[in-house]
Amino acid sequence: xxxxxxxxxxxxxxxxxxxxxxxxxxxxxxxxxxxxxxxxxxxxxxxxxxxxxxxxxxxxxxxxxxxxxxxxxxxxxxxxxxxxx
Numbered sequence: 001x002x003x004x005x006x007x008x009x010x011x012x013x014x015x016x017x018x019x020x021x022x023x024x025x026x027x028x029x030x031x032x033x034x035x036x037x038x039x040x041x042x043x044x045x046x047x048x049x050x051x052x053x054x055x056x057x058x059x060x061x062x063x064x065x066x067x068x069x070x071x072x073x074x075x076x077x078x079x080x081x082x083x084x085x
Contacts, residue, residue: 014052
């Protein structure tokens with residue numbers, strides 16, 4: 001299993017947070033997907049924000065989060081906004 005911190009957009013701090021919510025490897029992050037990982041993080045770390053969600057999606061896709069397609073960014077923003085309600 002590959003370490004989370006070796007993934008694009010995932011630093012040591014984010015890797016620690018993901019591990020603390022039960023996502024301990026890159027395979028587990030890919031399997032769970034960005035939205036589910038974000039939900040788990042949000043439950044424990046309420047200050048995670050849209051940028052974290054973009055970073056997770058970028059990690060899953062193995063691209064810089066700034067390179068996500070605009071259509072996917074829009075979907076992720078709508079998901080994040082929905083959670084604020």
